[in-house]
Amino acid sequence: MTPTDTARAHVDADGVALEAVFAATARGALEVRYRLRNTGSVALAVFDRGDRHAVLTGRQKPGAAGIPYLREEGEGRITLSHVAQSLPSPAPTVPPTPLARRVEPGGELVGEFAFAQWLSDAPAAVRWCLGVAPADAARLLAPEPGDDGEVWRADFAFADIQRLLCTPWFDLARGVFAKGD
Numbered sequence: 001m002t003p004t005d006t007a008r009a010h011v012d013a014d015g016v017a018l019e020a021v022f023a024a025t026a027r028g029a030l031e032v033r034y035r036l037r038n039t040g041s042v043a044l045a046v047f048d049r050g051d052r053h054a055v056l057t058g059r060q061k062p063g064a065a066g067i068p069y070l071r072e073e074g075e076g077r078i079t080l081s082h083v084a085q086s087l088p089s090p091a092p093t094v095p096p097t098p099l100a101r102r103v104e105p106g107g108e109l110v111g112e113f114a115f116a117q118w119l120s121d122a123p124a125a126v127r128w129c130l131g132v133a134p135a136d137a138a139r140l141l142a143p144e145p146g147d148d149g150e151v152w153r154a155d156f157a158f159a160d161i162q163r164l165l166c167t168p169w170f171d172l173a174r175g176v177f178a179k180g181d
Contacts, residue, residue: 006176009167015040016132018165024172029116030080030126036111036165038103043135045158046109048082049099049151056094063146065113066099068128076124077169080115083131084158098154101146102135110148125169125178131162 011018020034038044050066060066068080084098103109116122139155169178 007170009170009177011165011167013163013165015042016044016163016165018130018167020128020167022126022128022167022170022175022177024170024175025114025116027116028118028122028172029114030170030172031112031114032128033112034110034130035108036103036130036132037108038105041105043105044103045084045100045133045135045140045152045154045162046103047084047098047100047131047133047154047158047162048109048111049101049146050082051085051096051098052153053092053094053096055099062144063148063151065111067117068113068115070115070117070119072119078118078123078126079129079166080126081129081131081164083129083164084133084154084156084162086159087156095156098156098158100135100140100152100154100158101149102140102143102152122172124173125171127167127169129164129166131158131164133158133162 017037023031050060054060071079140152143150
């Protein structure tokens with residue numbers, strides 16, 4: 001993690017703590033390194049591993065942090081999200097089944113990703129949201145080994161029960177998080 005406090009964000013919620021360090025590159029990419037700690041008493045499903053379809057089609061390396069979803073928020077702001085998505089309707093032949101890491105109480109998950117696929121020019125500000133939910137064993141299936149631990153296929157119902165941990169807005173040009181935003 002970088003020593004610059006203005007590029008570091010802490011998000012604390014009931015039973016979970018997230019620390020993220022953002023860095024803007026000269027080419028307009030955003031690099032994110034993060035550490036999630038399970039400070040609660042139940043295991044968590046963390047939806048940062050993308051979806052099964054992206055792995056099967058080779059757009060994503062198995063076990064790596066997935067490609068985040070992008071949502072324009074207006075005024076030059078973009079939200080990047082690693083979350084469990086609902087099953088599309090109509091359901092595709094190969095559905096984008098959410099993938100998750102399981103983090104036990106007292107455990108942690110470390111990850112990183114880079115993003116530069118902006119819809120046009122790099123935005124003025126970006127934030128990142130990460131979906132987490134209690135790791136319901138009946139909804140986590142078929143674990144597969146990954147470089148840094150098992151990755152589970154998750155039920156689409158997690159989309160409705162996950163909690164979002166969102167960083168403050170990060171000013172890409174200045175390389176700092178906005179205060180109180």
